[in-house]
Amino acid sequence: MLRCKLVCAGGCPVERGYVLCDNRCLKLYTIKQDYQTAKTRCEADGAHLFFFKSRDQDVPALQYLLDTRGEVLQGIAQGLWVGATDIEVEGQFVWSDNSCVPTNTGLWAHTQPDNYLNNEDCVVVGISSGIMLNDLPCSSRNGYVCQVDI
Numbered sequence: 803m804l805r806c807k808l809v810c811a812g813g814c815p816v817e818r819g820y821v822l823c824d825n826r827c828l829k830l831y832t833i834k835q836d837y838q839t840a841k842t843r844c845e846a847d848g849a850h851l852f853f854f855k856s857r858d859q860d861v862p863a864l865q866y867l868l869d870t871r872g873e874v875l876q877g878i879a880q881g882l883w884v885g886a887t888d889i890e891v892e893g894q895f896v897w898s899d900n901s902c903v904p905t906n907t908g909l910w911a912h913t914q915p916d917n918y919l920n921n922e923d924c925v926v927v928g929i930s931s932g933i934m935l936n937d938l939p940c941s942s943r944n945g946y947v948c949q950v951d952i
Contacts, residue, residue, distance in 0.1 A: 813827075813950070813952035814827035814950065814952055815827060815847065815848075815950060818847060820948075820950060821866070821867055821870055822952075823863040823866060823867070824859070824863070825951065825952060826863075826949050826950060826951050826952060827849075827949070827950040827952060828852065828863060828864075828867045828947055828948070828949055828950075829847070829849070829867075829947065829948045830867050830868065830871050830882075830945065830946075830947055831843065831945055831946050831947070831948065832871075832945045833945070834943035834944055834945055835883075835943060835944070835946065836940060836941050836942065836943055837883055837887070837924040837940040837941075837942070838940065840883045840944070840946035841883075841885070841898075843946075843948070844885075844946070844948035844949075847948055847950070848950060849948040849949055849950045850885050850898050850899070850948070850949055851883055851884050851885030851886075851898060851946060851947070851948065851949065852864075852882070852883075852884045852885060852927070852946070852947035852948070852949045853884065853885055853886075853897055853899070853949060854884045854886075854909065854927045854935060855897070855901075855903075855909075857908065857909065857933070860927075861933050864882075864927065864933065864947070867947065880926065880928065880929075880938070880942070880944055881926030881927055881928035881929055881936060881938070881944055882926055882927050882944060882945045882946050882947050883924065883925075883926055883944050883945070883946035883947075884925050884926060884927050884935070884946075884947070885897050885898040885899075885949075886898070886903045886924075886925040886935075887923050887924050887925065887940070888915070888917075888923050888937070889923045889924075889940070892917065892923075893905075893915075893917070895915065895925060895937075903925070903935075909934065909935050910934055910935045910936070911928055911932070911934035911935065911936050914934070914935065914936045914937060915935070915936070915937035916937065917937060918937075921939045922937035922938050922939055923937070923939070923940050924937065924938055924939070924940040924942075925937055925938070926938055926942075926944055
């Protein structure tokens with residue numbers, strides 16, 4: 803069962819706008835940035851870009867975070883940056899903790915990842931076709947979610 807709250811909790815920087823969701827703290831940034839800027843901003847907070855590894859755990863956490871901010875999932879059309887890329891080896895997506903992002907799971911939108919125009923190395927959790935992963939150019943500007951693991 804997902805447990806999220808806005809109150810102070812050990813290790814969660816709630817004073818900087820983070821929300822505690824089970825064993826992690828999440829913060830939504832709606833100001834659109836390219837992937838590297840978003841990644842750097844999270845790192846400045848002692849965080850990393852959101853890991854979307856499990857639909858069962860991560861969809862409710864993301865929905866709760868957006869609800870607490872008054873955001874609507876459909877209002878974030880292209881998606882939110884997450885902490886995965888295939889910059890090192892094309893077609894081999896990895897999370898920033900170096901764990902593999904399997905491409906043959908229900909996490910990805912239909913026909914994704916597709917490396918459209920040979921220029922899509924970064925990953926968003928897209929909203930338009932359900933809450934699913936999609937690869938995009940790292941230069942695209944999107945909102946993002948930072949995650950602090952506790």
